[in-house]
Amino acid sequence: MHELSIAENIKKVVEESLEGRTGKVSCINLEIGKLTAVVPESLQFCFQFVGQGSPVEGAELKIQEISVKAKCNSCGSGFDIDYPLFVCPRCGSRELKILSGTELFIKSIEIEED
Amino acid sequence: MKINVLKKVLSANDVAAEATRDLFSKNKVFAVNLMGSPGSGKTSIIEKTITMLNSQYRIGVVEGDIYSTKDSERISKLNVPVVQINTGPFGGDCHLEAGWVKDATLSLDLKEIDLLFIENVGNLVCPAEFDTGANKNVVVLSLPEGDDKPVKYPLMFRKSHVMLVNKMDLLDILGVDLEILLQNADNINTSLSVFKISSLSGQGFDMWSEWLINQMLRNTGKQ
Numbered sequence: 275m276h277e278l279s280i281a282e283n284i285k286k287v288v289e290e291s292l293e294g295r296t297g298k299v300s301c302i303n304l305e306i307g308k309l310t311a312v313v314p315e316s317l318q319f320c321f322q323f324v325g326q327g328s329p330v331e332g333a334e335l336k337i338q339e340i341s342v343k344a345k346c347n348s349c350g351s352g353f354d355i356d357y358p359l360f361v362c363p364r365c366g367s368r369e370l371k372i373l374s375g376t377e378l379f380i381k382s383i384e385i386e387e388d
Numbered sequence: 389m390k391i392n393v394l395k396k397v398l399s400a401n402d403v404a405a406e407a408t409r410d411l412f413s414k415n416k417v418f419a420v421n422l423m424g425s426p427g428s429g430k431t432s433i434i435e436k437t438i439t440m441l442n443s444q445y446r447i448g449v450v451e452g453d454i455y456s457t458k459d460s461e462r463i464s465k466l467n468v469p470v471v472q473i474n475t476g477p478f479g480g481d482c483h484l485e486a487g488w489v490k491d492a493t494l495s496l497d498l499k500e501i502d503l504l505f506i507e508n509v510g511n512l513v514c515p516a517e518f519d520t521g522a523n524k525n526v527v528v529l530s531l532p533e534g535d536d537k538p539v540k541y542p543l544m545f546r547k548s549h550v551m552l553v554n555k556m557d558l559l560d561i562l563g564v565d566l567e568i569l570l571q572n573a574d575n576i577n578t579s580l581s582v583f584k585i586s587s588l589s590g591q592g593f594d595m596w597s598e599w600l601i602n603q604m605l606r607n608t609g610k611q
Contacts (some may be wrong), residue, residue, distance in 0.1 A: 276483050276514035283397050291393045304397070311513045311543045357543040359575050368578035378517075380393045387389060 282376070285330050287380055292329060299333040300383040307340040311377035314339070323380060333383075342375030355364040391523035399544030401518055405486035408493075409520025411424075413582040415498035417448075418604035419506060421520045421542065424528030429554040431459045433528060434505045437459050441503070442599050445604070448501040450492050452484040452509045459507060462606065469496050475509060483514035486521040503604050519599075523607050530554040531562050535569035538576045545576040550583065552596065557586040 288302055293375035296362040306312050325331040355365045355375070361368055396402065412419050422430045431451075438447050449470040451460040460472040471492045475481040489506055498504075506522050508515040527548040529537050532555060538545040545551065549572055559566065566584075573580055581599065585592035604610070 276481065278518055279481060279483075279485070279518075286396050286400065287397060291391060293393070298389075309543060309546070311517050311541075315467060343461065358539045360542075360546075360577065361575060368574065378397045380395050380397055382390055382392045382394075384390050384544055 276313060277316040278320045278324070281317060281324040284321065284335075284380060285324050285328060287328050288333075288383055289328065289381065291380075292385070295385065295387070295388040297329070297344065297385045299330045299383055300386050301334045301336055302330070303336045303338070303381040303383070305377045305379040305381055307342065307375040307377040309342050309372070310378050325333050338381075340374050340377050343373040344370040345373055346370055358384055395436045396415065398518070401485050401487070403489060405521040408486045409491040409523065411490060411493070411498070412504070412521065412523065415496040415501070415609040416503050416610055417498050417502040418600075418607045419520075419522040419524075419602070421506045421508055421515075421522035421525045422528060422578050423512070423515045423548070424509045424510065424529070425533055428510070428515070428528040428530040428533065429529050430507050430510070431462055433505060433554065435462065435466060436587045436590065436593060438463070438602070439504075439577075440593060441600070442466065442468065445470075445601070448482075448493075448496050450489060450496075450504065450506045452507055454482070454509060466475045469501070471495050473550050474517055480512045481514075482509055483518050484508050484520050484575050485518050486493055489520050489522075502608070502610065503600065505537060512541040512544050516547045518543070518601065521576035524549045524603060526550040526552060527556050528552045529569075529573075531558050531564045531566075531569075533554065535565055535572060538569075538573040542576050545573060545580065548577070548580060550581045552597070555586060555588075556584050556591050559587045565573060593601075 345352045346362035347369040349365040351364045449463045455476045459468045463470040466490045473492045525548045583596045
């Protein structure tokens with residue numbers, strides 16, 4: 275359900291980054307980490323409604339999902355976390371540094387100028 | 389034309405959360421964000437904690453709910469300042485955002501509060517994504533919800549500093565494997581502080597209260 279808030283925030287950030295440019299936003303490139311609680315399909319659904327009557331109406335959300343990567347603080351090995359188990363597969367330590375997977379970024383937008 | 393943006397989607401909330409924390413810090417308030425499923429016992433835990441600590445410390449409560457004022461009515465019976473945020477007017481949101489918490493606390497006299505409970509909307513998913521501006525996040529997991537919740541909602545348990553395992557009085561009746569529950573939580577976040585409690589029997593509230601008081605003194609510099 276919070277995808278609605280996230281969709282509204284995306285619209286706000288995109289409108290700000292237009293900085294007065296006119297034209298229609300055709301595409302928004304997003305990076306969303308798998309450790310966020312965001313369901314891409316729900317976000318797409320909510321965004322259709324949020325965008326209505328604004329420069330982002332009809333814009334495509336291109337979502338690049340980012341895998342969860344971690345580094346072990348004990349033995350230094352790096353690995354992907356594909357399952358909710360935050361344990362080093364090499365030494366069993368639970369003291370990890372999360373390197374990626376928490377992103378919720380707008381990378382870029384594409385606009386069709388009038 | 390392509391424009392590089394490189395901005396966090398929730399940057400507005402992050403900025404608001406820092407401003408809210410500054411406000412708490414300026415007023416020497418220690419704020420705790422309580423999250424958990426509907427029915428996990430968040431309000432009962434706040435009630436019980438208030439009755440235990442009310443004579444020594446000044447407590448305030450921010451209640452988040454989609455529509456009702458039921459929780460704030462319960463809390464106000466304990467004669468502590470309480471303010472209700474209904475997310476209904478904002479579109480019935482399933483979580484609290486930092487700006488709303490800040491606006492709500494403006495109606496409280498923060499200088500007269502040592503410990504502020506923020507009761508989030510009952511939900512294990514959405515509140516984890518939004519920093520409320522609290523100093524610490526606490527997740528309440530009650531035994532009837534089962535031992536697998538940390539694995540199913542990893543972000544919530546990663547974002548929390550404390551896990552309160554509530555309704556411990558039901559342990560024998562439910563036959564929940566507590567060891568598996570604790571192992572699951574440890575597999576997600578090994579730095580979680582865990583307290584096993586029961587709002588009904590009062591079990592574990594001495595340790596939980598002690599943690600709250602220590603954190604409050606450390607965060608606010610009060611004696």
